[in-house]
Amino acid sequence: DAKTTQPPSMDCAEGRAANLPCNHSTISGNEYVYWYRQIHSQGPQYIIHGLKNNETNEMASLIITEDRKSSTLILPHATLRDTAVYYCIVRVARSGGSNYKLTFGKGTLLTVNP
Amino acid sequence: NAGVTQTPKFQVLKTGQSMTLQCAQDMNHNSMYWYRQDPGMGLRLIYYSASEGTTDKGEVPNGYNVSRLNKREFSLRLESAAPSQTSVYFCASSEARGPLLGLYEQYFGPGTRLTVT
Numbered sequence A: 001d002a003k004t005t006q007p008p009s010m011d012c013a014e015g016r017a018a019n020l021p022c023n024h025s026t027i028s029g030n031e032y033v034y035w036y037r038q039i040h041s042q043g044p045q046y047i048i049h050g051l052k053n054n055e056t057n058e059m060a061s062l063i064i065t066e067d068r069k070s071s072t073l074i075l076p077h078a079t080l081r082d083t084a085v086y087y088c089i090v091r092v093a094r095s096g097g098s099n100y101k102l103t104f105g106k107g108t109l110l111t112v113n114p
Numbered sequence B: 001n002a003g004v005t006q007t008p009k010f011q012v013l014k015t016g017q018s019m020t021l022q023c024a025q026d027m028n029h030n031s032m033y034w035y036r037q038d039p040g041m042g043l044r045l046i047y048y049s050a051s052e053g054t055t056d057k058g059e060v061p062n063g064y065n066v067s068r069l070n071k072r073e074f075s076l077r078l079e080s081a082a083p084s085q086t087s088v089y090f091c092a093s094s095e096a097r098g099p100l101l102g103l104y105e106q107y108f109g110p111g112t113r114l115t116v117t
Helices: none
Strands: A009-013 A018-023 A031-038 A045-050 A061-064 A070-075 A084-092 A108-113 B004-007 B010-013 B019-025 B031-037 B043-049 B064-068 B074-078 B087-094 B112-116
Touching: A009 A018, A018 A031, A018 A084, A018 A108, A031 A061, A045 A061, A045 A070, A070 A084, B004 B087, B010 B019, B019 B031, B019 B087, B031 B064, B031 B074, B043 B064, B043 B074, B074 B087
Parallel strands: A009 A108, B010 B112
Antiparallel strands: A018 A070, A031 A045, A031 A084, A061 A070, A084 A108, B004 B019, B019 B074, B031 B043, B031 B087, B064 B074, B087 B112
C-alpha cells in the first residue's frame, strides 16, 4: 500500500470548516483513499473513501487532486466532538491476503476549539 | 443493533496467565479482525478471519491464537501473557461493498485495555 504523510496536529475553531491534508505521492491506479478517525479512548470510526472523484457523505467531503497524489478531508462545520486523530489510509481495492488489513499511521490530531 | 461488542473492557493479568478476549458483531459481516494499539502508535493487525471457518495471521501474531466460533464471534487468546502484550485491543468487522470485493469499511468495537504486570 502507498505511504501517506499527514501533519501531526491541527487546530480549528468550532463552527468553521476543518481541512485535513494528506499526501500520497506514490499511490497507484488501483488504490483507494480512506479516512478514519479515532476519538480518545474509542475504536476507530470510518468516515469516507474515494478513488478519483470527490466524495461527500453526511460526515465529510473528500477532495482528491487530479493527479491523485494528495487529498483533503473537509469537515464543513467542526464541533467539539470532532476532536480526534484522523487517519488517511491508502489501500488496494481487492479481496484476499494483506488487502484485508488497514495500515494506520500516526494520523493528524485535530483539536476543535470553542 | 449494538454493532461490535468486546468483553472485557479492562483486564489486568500477571505474566504467564492466560485469557481470552471476546468479540461479537450483529451486522452479519463475513470478515472480522483483531488489532492492537500501543500508546502513541497506529493499529497493528494481529489476526483476521476473512470468512467463517478461516483465520490468517496479520502483522504481529506471535503470542496469540484466535478462534472464529461462528459468523458472529471471533475470540483472541493469550496463552501465556507477557508485559509486551500490554496494549489496547480492538476487534473489527467488515463486509464487501460494491462490485469490487476489497472495498471494506471496517467497524470497530470499543476496545479492551489489557495490562500485563
